[in-house]
Amino acid sequence: MDRADYILFDGTLAEYLRRVEAGELASKLQASHAPPCKFQTAAAVISGINNVVPIVHGPRGCAQSLRGTRVAGCQYRGRPYEPTLCTALDESQVVFGGEGKLARAIVEADRRYNPDLIVVMSTCCPGIIGDDIEGIAEQLRSQVRAEITTIRSEGFGGDFRSGHEDAFRAIVDLMDPPIETIPYTVNLVGARVGPSYTEVREDIQELQDMLGQFGAKLHSVIAGGCTLAEVKRAPCAAVNTSWCFDWGRRIGLLMRERFGVPFCESGLPYGLGATADWVRKIAAPLGLSAQAEDFIARESERIEPDLEEAKRLLAGRRALIETGPMRAIALARMAAELGMQGVIFNMHPYTLRERKEAVQFLLDSDQNPRVLLTRGAFEMGSYSASKQTQDEMEAFLGDAQDWVYFGSPLRFPGVPLVNLATEIGQPHFGFAGVQNIARRAASAMRHAHRERSGLMRQAMYGVAIHGDLF
Amino acid sequence: MPYDAAARRCARHASRPGSGCDSVGQVEPAPHDTREHGGLDPYLRCAFAGAGKTLAGVLDACLVLHSPQGCHGLIRDALATQRVDFSEAQVVSSKLCETEIVYGGEERLRETIREARSYGAPYLFVMSACGPEVVGDDIAAVCEAMSRECGVPVIPMECAGFRGNEHQGVDIALEKLLDFGAREAMPKVPRSVTLIAPHASANPAWPADLGWVRRVLGEMGVTVVSVLTHKQDMQGIARTPAAETSLLLSHDAGAPTSERLAEQFGVEPVCRELPLPIGLTNTKRWLEALAQRFDAAPVAERLIEDGHRNVIRAIRLRGPNIEFYHRVEAAIAADATLGIPFLRFITEDLEGVPSAVFLRSCSQAARGVLARELEELDLTPEVVIGADAYAMKQGLRRARPDCVFGSLVEWQLGKELGVPYCFRVISPTSRFQMTDRPYFGYEGLINLLEILQNEHQDRWRSRIRRYEAKW
Numbered sequence: 001m002d003r004a005d006y007i008l009f010d011g012t013l014a015e016y017l018r019r020v021e022a023g024e025l026a027s028k029l030q031a032s033h034a035p036p037c038k039f040q041t042a043a044a045v046i047s048g049i050n051n052v053v054p055i056v057h058g059p060r061g062c063a064q065s066l067r068g069t070r071v072a073g074c075q076y077r078g079r080p081y082e083p084t085l086c087t088a089l090d091e092s093q094v095v096f097g098g099e100g101k102l103a104r105a106i107v108e109a110d111r112r113y114n115p116d117l118i119v120v121m122s123t124c125c126p127g128i129i130g131d132d133i134e135g136i137a138e139q140l141r142s143q144v145r146a147e148i149t150t151i152r153s154e155g156f157g158g159d160f161r162s163g164h165e166d167a168f169r170a171i172v173d174l175m176d177p178p179i180e181t182i183p184y185t186v187n188l189v190g191a192r193v194g195p196s197y198t199e200v201r202e203d204i205q206e207l208q209d210m211l212g213q214f215g216a217k218l219h220s221v222i223a224g225g226c227t228l229a230e231v232k233r234a235p236c237a238a239v240n241t242s243w244c245f246d247w248g249r250r251i252g253l254l255m256r257e258r259f260g261v262p263f264c265e266s267g268l269p270y271g272l273g274a275t276a277d278w279v280r281k282i283a284a285p286l287g288l289s290a291q292a293e294d295f296i297a298r299e300s301e302r303i304e305p306d307l308e309e310a311k312r313l314l315a316g317r318r319a320l321i322e323t324g325p326m327r328a329i330a331l332a333r334m335a336a337e338l339g340m341q342g343v344i345f346n347m348h349p350y351t352l353r354e355r356k357e358a359v360q361f362l363l364d365s366d367q368n369p370r371v372l373l374t375r376g377a378f379e380m381g382s383y384s385a386s387k388q389t390q391d392e393m394e395a396f397l398g399d400a401q402d403w404v405y406f407g408s409p410l411r412f413p414g415v416p417l418v419n420l421a422t423e424i425g426q427p428h429f430g431f432a433g434v435q436n437i438a439r440r441a442a443s444a445m446r447h448a449h450r451e452r453s454g455l456m457r458q459a460m461y462g463v464a465i466h467g468d469l470f
Numbered sequence: 471m472p473y474d475a476a477a478r479r480c481a482r483h484a485s486r487p488g489s490g491c492d493s494v495g496q497v498e499p500a501p502h503d504t505r506e507h508g509g510l511d512p513y514l515r516c517a518f519a520g521a522g523k524t525l526a527g528v529l530d531a532c533l534v535l536h537s538p539q540g541c542h543g544l545i546r547d548a549l550a551t552q553r554v555d556f557s558e559a560q561v562v563s564s565k566l567c568e569t570e571i572v573y574g575g576e577e578r579l580r581e582t583i584r585e586a587r588s589y590g591a592p593y594l595f596v597m598s599a600c601g602p603e604v605v606g607d608d609i610a611a612v613c614e615a616m617s618r619e620c621g622v623p624v625i626p627m628e629c630a631g632f633r634g635n636e637h638q639g640v641d642i643a644l645e646k647l648l649d650f651g652a653r654e655a656m657p658k659v660p661r662s663v664t665l666i667a668p669h670a671s672a673n674p675a676w677p678a679d680l681g682w683v684r685r686v687l688g689e690m691g692v693t694v695v696s697v698l699t700h701k702q703d704m705q706g707i708a709r710t711p712a713a714e715t716s717l718l719l720s721h722d723a724g725a726p727t728s729e730r731l732a733e734q735f736g737v738e739p740v741c742r743e744l745p746l747p748i749g750l751t752n753t754k755r756w757l758e759a760l761a762q763r764f765d766a767a768p769v770a771e772r773l774i775e776d777g778h779r780n781v782i783r784a785i786r787l788r789g790p791n792i793e794f795y796h797r798v799e800a801a802i803a804a805d806a807t808l809g810i811p812f813l814r815f816i817t818e819d820l821e822g823v824p825s826a827v828f829l830r831s832c833s834q835a836a837r838g839v840l841a842r843e844l845e846e847l848d849l850t851p852e853v854v855i856g857a858d859a860y861a862m863k864q865g866l867r868r869a870r871p872d873c874v875f876g877s878l879v880e881w882q883l884g885k886e887l888g889v890p891y892c893f894r895v896i897s898p899t900s901r902f903q904m905t906d907r908p909y910f911g912y913e914g915l916i917n918l919l920e921i922l923q924n925e926h927q928d929r930w931r932s933r934i935r936r937y938e939a940k941w
Contacts, residue, residue: 037540059631061516081882085510094632124601155538
């Protein structure tokens with residue numbers, strides 16, 4: 001395979017972003033790789049508040065993804081079964097309007113479920129026909145016990161990030177002005193409940209533990225399992241920081257603008273340098289810089305043996321990184337700390353465009369790794385296309401022996417593979433995360449001589465097999 | 471100022487009788503037996519999802535979603551439901567945004583169809599979601615023009631979510647499939663059948679039920695002309711009118727298709743008045759009815775005798791505690807496809823007493839079956855049709871059953887309400903399954919007993935360690 005046949009871009013992140021913004025790399029994306037719609041991301045954020053009743057104003061299919069999130073919360077996050085209401089609009093309401101049905105749903109939601117908060121979320125149909133969800137909510141506000149808020153979350157109304165940004169805006173609208181600033185307290189903002197690879201409990205827990213180590217105190221996690229009362233008093237925190245810069249930036253900036261709460265802007269606390277940055281940026285406005293430096297020194301010393309071992313095995317090699325965009329950029333920085341040259345593989349133009357503000361912030365912080373885009377990125381979604389990406393990766397790596405792949409074991413790069421499947425259940429964030437990734441990297445190198453599973457490879461990239469099981 | 475529903479209705483919707491405003495003021499629920507119908511926390515998805523589940527059962531089809539990107543989630547589930555190998559799934563989406571909603575999305579649809587064509591599928595189904603149908607995209611005209619341009623059939627499926635629930639979506643898609651693929655009568659294939667709506671079932675392993683039906687038909691020498699739908703090619707769908715009979719494998723969807731085939735092509739429905747074959751008696755009656763139609767009584771007798779013997783033998787060898795169910799009060803929380811046959815299974819085979827029946831759905835055609843079963847079994851449970859999660863919780867609170875045959879949702883609700891046993895036999899169960907095993911037939915009965923036994927044992931497992939080991 002000739003490189004020119006499959007490599008669409010090979011250059012720096014800054015150049016890549018420029019070309020994406022200029023429309024030179026079309027954001028074509030197959031359905032099966034489409035990110036969630038605006039409604040779905042807004043719903044994920046709302047699900048992070050306890051005792052909230054969302055009312056999905058739309059046909060019943062729209063409620064299903066939210067319901068799945070809430071049932072998962074029930075299964076895995078110790079929540080009770082919480083309802084996911086839906087006005088289940090039919091043809092009649094699409095023609096004649098669904099406001100009446102929505103009004104009835106709000107009253108019923110308040111009466112039946114005794115929620116702290118009712119969130120009305122509009123979907124495509126009412127968005128098009130012009131149902132006045134804000135007007136209905138306003139008129140019913142005095143008749144229901146719960147607070148009511150609304151989010152215009154029509155699936156067509158924006159990209160996936162506009163959903164969580166609008167949801168966070170609605171959450172900020174619920175906050176009370178601060179009556180005091182509680183010293184040394186920190187909000188972790190930008191969280192939501194939902195199955196996300198980097199949002200397993202361990203990561204949030206690790207960040208909470210780190211705050212305590214240099215004298216800061218966690219105030220609230222907005223909105224990752226918080227109460228409405230916590231939302232209301234969130235502006236009393238001394239500072240805000242994000243657990244994921246991309247998700248937390250909007251709410252952080254909004255709270256700074258509205259309530260004057262300082263927002264500690266930093267990338268993911270992923271890797272030694274990034275974690276130290278994250279700690280320092282929180283500590284400085286709290287007046288805890290000295291304690292933070294002690295903590296960083298302590299932790300750096302603690303994880304040094306694992307880090308040194310990883311450096312010994314990895315230094316001088318090249319890292320091919322295939323993960324989500326923000327994590328990939330953070331990993332490229334971490335690779336450099338390990339003495340490697342990081343190359344990000346197939347960061348999709350669509351997902352880059354959606355995150356351009358956050359990416360620009362990282363570029364401004366001198367993080368500008370090499371990015372490689374292959375033709376397979378535009379063909380993803382079907383098995384044969386995924387195989388295309390696999391083939392392209394193999395062609396790109398060729399016989400070179402100095403590469404190490406950072407990503408999912410579902411890929412077969414033919415070089416040592418650092419397993420970043422977070423289902424392993426240990427944090428990737430913070431100093432513990434550095435230690436865990438370093439250990440996995442060392443394990444990848446020590447076991448690089450072992451054959452990969454033929455079973456797994458056939459399942460992923462083998463020929464199609466027809467017929468029923470057994 | 472308090473909300474004045476009546477005034478608002480007059481002001482805004484005086485000529486909009488379907489807006490729901492006419493019931494805005496009706497805050498208090500309706501009387502006991504009807505108040506839970508419909509509901510705000512429904513189990514069923516929308517018509518778009520049901521249509522997707524049906525079309526995903528057509529081999530080699532490429533699905534073109536004329537929708538915002540979020541609707542793809544429903545189709546991803548549909549592909550999983552129909553057990554489509556991810557290597558063969560062909561789904562593209564027009565990913566509509568505000569621009570297409572304001573100015574129309576027909577051009578975007580044309581581009582998407584061209585992209586879909588590049589996958590080489592022999593036909594494309596264009597599924598329209600709520601947005602483009604509300605704004606009035608002329609999907610049929612685009613499909614007609616693109617059929618000519620692409621040289622393959624491009625079939626419009628107007629199945630926006632607001633057209634109904636997922637079972638209605640199944641019916642919409644079946645109707646369109648027949649419109650497109652089975653237009654003309656043809657000579658009948660002797661001793662043949664078409665199988666309808668096997669996928670409209672809350673058995674998480676429903677393909678195994680279909681497999682059991684096919685095996686039984688094979689034993690009786692009956693040819694399956696088509697399956698509407700599961701791994702069925704369009705040639706098979708086109709042969710549907712050649713079937714002598716139809717077998718409806720759902721009490722929730724497919725009845726309109728069965729009726730249409732009967733009227734249009736003289737395809738005779740069989741076993742329509744019977745509960746589906748779950749449990750000893752239901753299976754026996756169903757096999758006998760089938761045998762009567764196909765003059766295969768000796769085969770049916772053998773199947774019944776062998777099956778019965780296998781069940782007895784399995785119980786003797788493994789010893790599930792079936793004595794547990796004797797006269798325990800059981801709530802059924804299911805779709806009609808499983809809920810109706812469960813009545814007799816629980817009453818006769820397990821000696822339990824169904825004291826409450828909450829059906830998330832039930833076709834009009836199956837309501838007669840339900841009524842007859844209740845009468846024959848001399849049961850008078852509370853019955854709620856179209857139950858949502860709220861109705862379910864309130865119903866369980868009222869009924870206070872000893873056990874529930876339901877899904878993960880009732881399992882969670884039951885834990886809250888102190889229901890001692892909740893058997894997760896209805897989708898969603900949250901149980902990971904690598905293989906599909908039937909509920910239908912004698913094998914299905916054994917499988918059900920196994921599931922119930924494991925759930926029963928889980929109930930008693932230690933949740934805490936009372937002291938640390940010394941080693």
